Amino acid sequence: MTSEFDLIARYFTRPAPAGMLGVGDDCALFSVPDGHQLATSTDLLLEGRHFFSDVDPASLGHKALAVNLSDLAAMGAKPIACVLGLGLPELDDAWVAAFAKGFNALSDRFGCPLIGGDTTRSTTGLIISVTVFGAVPTEHALRRSNAKVGDDIWVSGELGAADVAYRLLAGRLPQDQHRLEATRHALEWPEPQIALGLALRGVANAALDVSDGLLQDLSHILKASGAGAHIEYAALPVAEGLRADADDQAKGARIALEASALAQALLGGGDVYELCFTAGVDRRDAVLTAAQHAGVNVTRIGRIRATPGITVTDQAGEHLDQLPSGFDHFQAI
Amino acid sequence: MTSEFDLIARYFTRPAPAGMLGVGDDCALFSVPDGHQLATSTDLLLEGRHFFSDVDPASLGHKALAVNLSDLAAMGAKPIACVLGLGLPELDDAWVAAFAKGFNALSDRFGCPLIGGDTTRSTTGLIISVTVFGAVPTEHALRRSNAKVGDDIWVSGELGAADVAYRLLAGRLPQDQHRLEATRHALEWPEPQIALGLALRGVANAALDVSDGLLQDLSHILKASGAGAHIEYAALPVAEGLRADADDQAKGARIALEASALAQALLGGGDVYELCFTAGVDRRDAVLTAAQHAGVNVTRIGRIRATPGITVTDQAGEHLDQLPSGFDHFQAI
Numbered sequence: 232m233t234s235e236f237d238l239i240a241r242y243f244t245r246p247a248p249a250g251m252l253g254v255g256d257d258c259a260l261f262s263v264p265d266g267h268q269l270a271t272s273t274d275l276l277l278e279g280r281h282f283f284s285d286v287d288p289a290s291l292g293h294k295a296l297a298v299n300l301s302d303l304a305a306m307g308a309k310p311i312a313c314v315l316g317l318g319l320p321e322l323d324d325a326w327v328a329a330f331a332k333g334f335n336a337l338s339d340r341f342g343c344p345l346i347g348g349d350t351t352r353s354t355t356g357l358i359i360s361v362t363v364f365g366a367v368p369t370e371h372a373l374r375r376s377n378a379k380v381g382d383d384i385w386v387s388g389e390l391g392a393a394d395v396a397y398r399l400l401a402g403r404l405p406q407d408q409h410r411l412e413a414t415r416h417a418l419e420w421p422e423p424q425i426a427l428g429l430a431l432r433g434v435a436n437a438a439l440d441v442s443d444g445l446l447q448d449l450s451h452i453l454k455a456s457g458a459g460a461h462i463e464y465a466a467l468p469v470a471e472g473l474r475a476d477a478d479d480q481a482k483g484a485r486i487a488l489e490a491s492a493l494a495q496a497l498l499g500g501g502d503v504y505e506l507c508f509t510a511g512v513d514r515r516d517a518v519l520t521a522a523q524h525a526g527v528n529v530t531r532i533g534r535i536r537a538t539p540g541i542t543v544t545d546q547a548g549e550h551l552d553q554l555p556s557g558f559d560h561f562q563a564i
Numbered sequence: 565m566t567s568e569f570d571l572i573a574r575y576f577t578r579p580a581p582a583g584m585l586g587v588g589d590d591c592a593l594f595s596v597p598d599g600h601q602l603a604t605s606t607d608l609l610l611e612g613r614h615f616f617s618d619v620d621p622a623s624l625g626h627k628a629l630a631v632n633l634s635d636l637a638a639m640g641a642k643p644i645a646c647v648l649g650l651g652l653p654e655l656d657d658a659w660v661a662a663f664a665k666g667f668n669a670l671s672d673r674f675g676c677p678l679i680g681g682d683t684t685r686s687t688t689g690l691i692i693s694v695t696v697f698g699a700v701p702t703e704h705a706l707r708r709s710n711a712k713v714g715d716d717i718w719v720s721g722e723l724g725a726a727d728v729a730y731r732l733l734a735g736r737l738p739q740d741q742h743r744l745e746a747t748r749h750a751l752e753w754p755e756p757q758i759a760l761g762l763a764l765r766g767v768a769n770a771a772l773d774v775s776d777g778l779l780q781d782l783s784h785i786l787k788a789s790g791a792g793a794h795i796e797y798a799a800l801p802v803a804e805g806l807r808a809d810a811d812d813q814a815k816g817a818r819i820a821l822e823a824s825a826l827a828q829a830l831l832g833g834g835d836v837y838e839l840c841f842t843a844g845v846d847r848r849d850a851v852l853t854a855a856q857h858a859g860v861n862v863t864r865i866g867r868i869r870a871t872p873g874i875t876v877t878d879q880a881g882e883h884l885d886q887l888p889s890g891f892d893h894f895q896a897i
Contacts, residue, residue, distance in 0.1 A: 252705070252707070255784075255788065256707060256709075257605060257638035257639050257708070258635050258698070259603070259605070260700070260705055261601060261602055262596075268595050269594055269596060269602060269697070270591035270592070271591055271593075271594075271647060271695075272647075273647045273649050273680060273682050273693070274682050275650070275682045275691065277651055277684060277686055277688070279687065279688075280684060280685065280686070280687070302590040302591050303590075305590035305591070306589070306590050306591040306593070314604060314605075314695065315606075316606050316607070316608035317608070318608055318610055318691070347604060347605065347606060348606060349606050350608075351613060351614070353610055353613070354613070355610070355688030355689050356688050358651070360606070360693035362604075362606055364602070364604070365591070367593070369595065372585070372589075372593055374589055375588070375590070438590075440590060455589075
């Protein structure tokens with residue numbers, strides 16, 4: 232019978248980089264560079280709540296680490312290492328091997344070795360707990376609390392695809408295989424914007440990653456910074472797989488369900504893992520240079536203002552009503 | 565409706581100590597002292613597997629942190645901070661308040677503030693994930709791999725009580741209210757031996773905490789150090805609540821079930837969270853001084869030898885047969 236120790240050893244134990252102590256002692260050990268602080272983030276992912284039971288295990292391994300690396304990106308931190316807690320319903324070697332492959336590939340790509348963990352049997356579905364560690368120069372982290380009135384609001388990449396894919400898979404949007412194919416990659420293989428986060432140090436004033444929905448996440452910046460925001464709906468970077476819908480909506484085509492679903496996806500959709508950040512108007516060139524350096528697109532979507540709250544206007548300058556709220560893990564799934 | 569954010573804020577968010585960034589940003593931030601490495605450990609605890617559904621929530625909050633602090637103790641690391649992932653079946657304020665009280669009390673006592681976390685709804689029972697961070701002077705951690713042939717083997721505190729309490733509660737030993745009362749505290753309120761771990765730096769050669777059972781845990785030291793061990797059964801520090809049983813056994817009283825249950829508890833019982841460590845024979849006084857400084861008892865229970873494997877002998881020098889193995893979380897619960 233495969234034991235807990237065999238399982239860890241077979242798929243996850245890799246030689247720890249020089250200077251680190253990895254799996255196989257009471258604690259993992261590593262150093263933080265001089266003049267840096269340690270940045271850490273943890274996420275708990277549960278089967279049936281954060282992912283579907285039949286999800287591709289390689290994509291799940293990727294995503295479990297990606298969502299945590301995204302938190303490092305949002306602080307401007309450089310990855311150092313990670314640990315993994317795994318509650319497994321059964322010892323399915325092929326499943327664990329595929330999960331480890333997705334996890335290890337991303338770990339290798341971002342120089343974030345797995346140096347410790349805890350594996351246990353779960354009789355109630357798969358449980359994944361990832362904690363990542365990164366380093367950021369002391370006092371140079373991208374905080375949420377530093378947005379200034381007048382700042383541009385930016386977002387990296389595109390919005391909406393992950394939410395639409397989730398709703399299609401959950402049966403909350405009418406079946407549409409073409410649309411699912413166009414959006415699913417965003418949901419299952421999010422790319423943490425580490426390079427952008429590093430490039431934005433000293434450029435952005437405030438930053439976070441969009442995990443619960445643009446408006447809800449932006450509200451955290453606003454609350455922490457004591458400010459409000461205005462968002463231009465037409466400026467939002469619509470995911471490529473949704474652009475036909477957006478064009479239909481702009482033309483006034485009468486597809487009300489699509490319009491509301493699109494607005495929900497862009498403004499309220501979670502699982503995006505792009506960075507939303509603010510920077511002074513005089514830093515626009517610096518932001519674009521940072522984005523170019525990181526190889527990602529960034530889009531200006533609004534401004535920070537003194538008046539509390541968030542308003543969203545359409546191309547005609549009209550306020551959008553019925554703004555979607557974000558995804559609260561304690562609200563209905 | 566209480567939301568995820570309210571819940572975290574109400575019971576767990578406390579002002580982060582100076583120089584740290586706590587709950588409320590993408591990452592928590594803290595510094596590691598110059599000349600120190602970061603030590604980290606993570607544990608995943610599941611309802612029905614690691615604790616009973618009707619466990620006292622205050623003791624569970626205590627234990628969830630204690631088992632991780634115990635890993636820091638075993639490395640000789642000083643606690644810095646911790647993060648908590650919590651999957652909650654339902655929003656029971658009183659339960660969460662009691663859990664937080666147990667967790668926060670231990671966190672305060674060991675200077676290990678909660679600086680981040682992730683809370684989510686779980687439909688499949690309670691899930692607890694704790695990751696702790698500590699600091700240890702570079703190259704001075706208590707590793708598993710450094711036991712030397714001829715070293716004394718020591719254990720702190722007492723053995724056996726937690727295992728007997730667990731078996732009584734699980735119905736695997738005949739009901740015995742008196743015995744349960746005498747052993748339950750050890751199972752539910754383990755005390756991490758942080759002070760001892762710190763005092764043993766530079767004194768002990770190898771160390772770990774006994775979480776899966778003395779023999780199984782000791783085998784990790786032996787494997788990592790390329791050595792074997794001899795244990796004297798009569799030298800094992802029997803928990804106070806079990807001493808009558810031990811006396812009966814020593815007198816040869818015919819209570820076979822008790823004798824085997826006691827041997828199982830002492831040699832194979834998990835959930836102990838005492839330190840097992842090795843030190844040179846010439847360091848006996850230093851070990852006792854360290855223990856006195858930490859305010860705990862330590863007991864010499866055997867020796868490291870070159871011959872692989874572990875032998876256990878009784879008072880007459882006879883080898884004990886049928887040694888219990890430890891608790892592997894993937895073997896039968």
